[in-house]
Structures are given as structure tokens and as C-alpha cells.
Amino acid sequence: MTNRPYHHGDLRVALLARAEETLRERGASALSLRELAREVGVSPAAPSRHFKSKQALLDALALTGFERLAEAIAASQEGAGEAFADRLDAAARAYVGFAVANAALLDLMFSVKHSPQASEALGATAHRWSDQLLELIGDGQRRGEVREGPLERIALPVVAALHGYAGLTVSGVLPPEVAEYGLDDLIASILRGCAPQ
Amino acid sequence: MTNRPYHHGDLRVALLARAEETLRERGASALSLRELAREVGVSPAAPSRHFKSKQALLDALALTGFERLAEAIAASQEGAGEAFADRLDAAARAYVGFAVANAALLDLMFSVKHSPQASEALGATAHRWSDQLLELIGDGQRRGEVREGPLERIALPVVAALHGYAGLTVSGVLPPEVAEYGLDDLIASILRGCAPQ
DNA sequence: ACCCCAATGTATGCACTGATCACAATGTAG
DNA sequence: CTACATTGTGATCAGTGCATACATTGGGGT
Structure with a gap:
């Protein structure tokens, strides 16, 4: 019948890729396993x-989302200056940028529903993300540009x-x-919030 | 057959009530119109x-959510003191309290999907909510306890x-x-963020 | 007081979905 | 080269949202 080989090769990644495309174009509610299979030809x-x-x-989709978000934030720190304000600014723009570019995906990532086992791996990756922010703030503390105190308690309001x-x-x-200049105000507010007293 | 009257009386509110119950107990994805009809006996x-x-x-569910959220915040201001810090504290606890008590509903309220016409009425009600915060902050400004500047630009970081x-x-x-003491830190951080310079 | 009609609920059917099962094709380890 | 685990197939099932045609009801205009 089909000249397609019986085994797809890497169905899993193909499914994920197509799924993310549909997610972006038509939202999470429009995601159907059967349609996905159809589109991939299986x-x-x-x-x-x-x-x-x-x-x-x-x-799985949410997990890749967290990974890419972590990458985006990490990348943002590459070109940023050394001052805490600069690094926070870069991270904030990376985060919000990712959010608007992947709206539906972000929704998924922070959706309430998590299978108990998936939330393990998922929680781990999510932590990897928040750890970046923690490190960022820790650096700021060491530079004396962020108020002292327990790291998590300083970081929580920021994230x-x-x-x-x-x-x-x-x-x-x-x-x-509003989303444009709003971000400037937000960052400034955050900076005031965690500035040394 | 059924001794139930042909007309339910107020199906609409019955549906909404049952829907919200299911929403709370089993999440938004478990919501089914047919099951709802079954449970209401129709x-x-x-x-x-x-x-x-x-x-x-x-x-409709999301809309009632916004209405009740607005009520909760308004109620929180009743017993609160006059100082901005007190009122913000009360409003913040009301908001977060509503959120944890209605997790799935909050998800719905701020979900990405909105039918173009529904977002009109919905957006209006949502604005009524944010207006409460704006007013709160405006009062703070008049009392000299909040930094000067355009109301929206001050308020955005807060909300x-x-x-x-x-x-x-x-x-x-x-x-x-963490959610417990975390809120204290958050409020303190917000206050620092919008304190007069 | 009546009747008509808009509002509300019913019955049925369609296309689709997610999940599960037995089975077929494939590649690979021994 | 053969046993077997992996991966894809086909059919089936219960359940869903929605549309259409029909039934019942109660209130407003005459």
C-alpha cells in the first residue's frame, strides 16, 4: 500500500514536533492524538x-518546554553585563519573550494537571529553571547589589x-x-524590591 | 416516566453550580456537558x-469566577485598616486565598482561550477586578504611601x-x-517596590 | 378566556476522540 | 539464522460535542 517504511524511524520526536506546531497554531484544546497520527502518516x-x-x-511537551526555557535564560546571560540589574533585565526579557512566543506551551507547563510520576521528572526540570534565577540572585547578593537574607525568600517575589x-x-x-514598557516598570520594581536596604 | 417536571426551573444555574463542583473536584478536563446533564437529571x-x-x-464559569474574586477582594477591604500596607496585605491574602480555594477555576479565568465575543463581557469583568487594585493603589498615593507616577504603571508590577x-x-x-510565609515576603517586596522614593 | 408562539427540554444521529486488544512487520542479540 | 522485544496496524468500544427535528410548556396579546 504505502511506500512508507513500516517503521517510522523516530515517531516519538516527529509526534512531539508536530504536536508543538499544532499547539502553537491552534492551542492545546485542538490537540488530538488521532489527528497527530494522521498528519505524521501513521x-x-x-x-x-x-x-x-x-x-x-x-x-512530554511541557518538559521540552522547560528545557528550552532554561536554554533561553542561560543564553540571555551570555551577552549580559556583570551588574545584577543587567543580568536580571536579560533574564526577565528572555523569560517573557519565551512566554509570548510560546503562549500555549507555557500554559501547559504550568497547568494544574500533572500525573504523579510525570511531575517528578517535570518538577526536576522545573527546578533546574528556578535554580537559574536563584543563582542569578545569589550572584547579586555576593556583589552587594541584592539585599541579604535566605536565597529562596529573596527569590520568590522575583520569580x-x-x-x-x-x-x-x-x-x-x-x-x-502595554507589554512593552510594562516590562521596564516591572524590572525596575523588582530591583527596588530586592535592593539592599 | 419521570415525575420530574418537564421544565427544570432554572437549568442554567443548576448546570453552572454542578459544573463548578466538578471543576473543583476533578479539574477542568473532566468537565463533560453530557455528564453534567446526566447529573442534573436532564x-x-x-x-x-x-x-x-x-x-x-x-x-460563563470564568465570568462568575471573576465576579466572586472581585467580591472577595472587596470584602477583604472591609475589615482592613486605613494604611496602604494593611489594605494591600488584605487584598493580597484575599486574592491568593481565592486562588488556592479555586485553583482550577483560576486556571480557567486566565486561560488563553477566549471566544472573541465572550472576551468582551469577560474582559469587562476582569477589568472591574483590576480596577479594585488600581483604586487601592491610588488611595495609597494620595496618602503619600505609594510613589508617584501614572497609576497603571505603578499598579502593573503589583498585580x-x-x-x-x-x-x-x-x-x-x-x-x-512555602506558600505560607512566602506571601509575607511577597507583600513586603511589593511594598518596597512601590514605596515613595 | 383563548390561542399562538417563543422558550425550554427530548430523541436521535453523526463525526470524532482516547484507550485497549490481538495481530503483523521489523530489526537485533545470541 | 532464529527467538524475541520493539514498533506499527486494524478493529472495536465507550464516551463526547454538536446539530437537527420533534415534544411540552407557560405566558402575552387579542
Whole structure:
């Protein structure tokens, strides 16, 4: 029938790639395993070999999201200056940039639903992300540009502010034009919030 | 057959009530119009008279969520002191309290998907909520306890921080025990962020 | 007081989905 | 080269959202 080989080669990554495309174009609710299989050119039951359930597919998607987010933030620190303000600025823009560029994916990443086992691997990767922020702030402390105190307690308001701003823009509460200068204000506010007393 | 009257009386509110219960107990993804109809004791097609689509039901749910959130925040201001710090503290606890008590609903309220027309009424109600925060901050300015400047630009970082913190706790990123003292730190940070220079 | 009609609920059917099963094709380790 | 684990197939099942045609109800206009 089909001249396609019986074995796809790397169905898993193909599914993930296509899924992310659909996710970006038509949102998470429009994601269907069967349609995915169709688009990749494979039988309806084939995806189940790689993702035992639809939720598993979504979890995997979220995980790649966290990985790429971590990469984006790490990359942002490359060209940034040494001052805490500069590095925070770069990280914040990387985070919000990722958020608006991957709105539906971000929704998935921080969705309430997590299979108990998936949340293990997922939580680990999520931590890797927050650790970047922690390190950033720790550096700021050592440079004397961030108030003293337990790292987590200083960091929490920072990531809350970033996360919230990203969420607001993504969910469309913030008009697009506000999202621009709004970020400047946010960063300034965060800096004041964790400046040495 | 059934001794139930042909007309339910107020199917719409019954559906919304049951839907919210299911939402709270089993999450948004477990919401099914048919099951809802079954539970309320009505034919599968009946709900369509009140909600032309499932998304419409979700929108209505989100809208009631915003209304109740606004009420909760308004109520929080009743017993609060006059100082800006007190009122912000009360509002923040009301917001986060609502968030953890209605996790799935909050997810819905700020979900990316909005039918173009629903987002009108929904956006209006959402604005009513943010207006409360704006007013709160405006009062603070008049009392000289909040830095001067355009209201929106002062307020944005504040709601971002609150919204982000709520989102983090709801999505389980924050361990429950952290969520307690974390809020204190957050409020303190916000206060520093918008204190007069 | 009546009747008509808009509102509301019902019955049925369609296309689709996610999940599971037995089975077929494939490549690889021994 | 053969046993076997991996991966893809095909069919089936329960369940879903939605649309359409029909039934029941109650209130407003005459």
C-alpha cells in the first residue's frame, strides 16, 4: 500500500514536533492524538507506543518546554553585563519573550494537571529553571547589589513577579502595547524590591 | 416516566453550580456537558439551550469566577485598616486565598482561550477586578504611601506579582508550606517596590 | 378566556476522540 | 539464522460535542 517504511524511524520526536506546531497554531484544546497520527502518516494506535496516554504526550511537551526555557535564560546571560540589574533585565526579557512566543506551551507547563510520576521528572526540570534565577540572585547578593537574607525568600517575589507578568501578557489581559514598557516598570520594581536596604 | 417536571426551573444555574463542583473536584478536563446533564437529571441536549457550546459554559464559569474574586477582594477591604500596607496585605491574602480555594477555576479565568465575543463581557469583568487594585493603589498615593507616577504603571508590577504568586501556588510549583510565609515576603517586596522614593 | 408562539427540554444521529486488544512487520542479540 | 522485544496496524468500544427535528410548556396579546 504505502511506500512508507513500516517503521517510522523516530515517531516519538516527529509526534512531539508536530504536536508543538499544532499547539502553537491552534492551542492545546485542538490537540488530538488521532489527528497527530494522521498528519505524521501513521496508524491511530501508533502514538500509544510512545505515549501511553494523551496526558503523557502533554507532559512530554511541557518538559521540552522547560528545557528550552532554561536554554533561553542561560543564553540571555551570555551577552549580559556583570551588574545584577543587567543580568536580571536579560533574564526577565528572555523569560517573557519565551512566554509570548510560546503562549500555549507555557500554559501547559504550568497547568494544574500533572500525573504523579510525570511531575517528578517535570518538577526536576522545573527546578533546574528556578535554580537559574536563584543563582542569578545569589550572584547579586555576593556583589552587594541584592539585599541579604535566605536565597529562596529573596527569590520568590522575583520569580512570582516575572511569572505573573508573563501570565498576564499570555492570557491577553495586558494589551500588547502595554507589554512593552510594562516590562521596564516591572524590572525596575523588582530591583527596588530586592535592593539592599 | 419521570415525575420530574418537564421544565427544570432554572437549568442554567443548576448546570453552572454542578459544573463548578466538578471543576473543583476533578479539574477542568473532566468537565463533560453530557455528564453534567446526566447529573442534573436532564437530557443530553438540554444544556445547549443555555450554553451554545462547551466553551460558552466555560466562559460563563470564568465570568462568575471573576465576579466572586472581585467580591472577595472587596470584602477583604472591609475589615482592613486605613494604611496602604494593611489594605494591600488584605487584598493580597484575599486574592491568593481565592486562588488556592479555586485553583482550577483560576486556571480557567486566565486561560488563553477566549471566544472573541465572550472576551468582551469577560474582559469587562476582569477589568472591574483590576480596577479594585488600581483604586487601592491610588488611595495609597494620595496618602503619600505609594510613589508617584501614572497609576497603571505603578499598579502593573503589583498585580503581576500577586498573579504570579497565585499561579505558582496553584500549579503546585510552590510547596504548600512555602506558600505560607512566602506571601509575607511577597507583600513586603511589593511594598518596597512601590514605596515613595 | 383563548390561542399562538417563543422558550425550554427530548430523541436521535453523526463525526470524532482516547484507550485497549490481538495481530503483523521489523530489526537485533545470541 | 532464529527467538524475541520493539514498533506499527486494524478493529472495536465507550464516551463526547454538536446539530437537527420533534415534544411540552407557560405566558402575552387579542
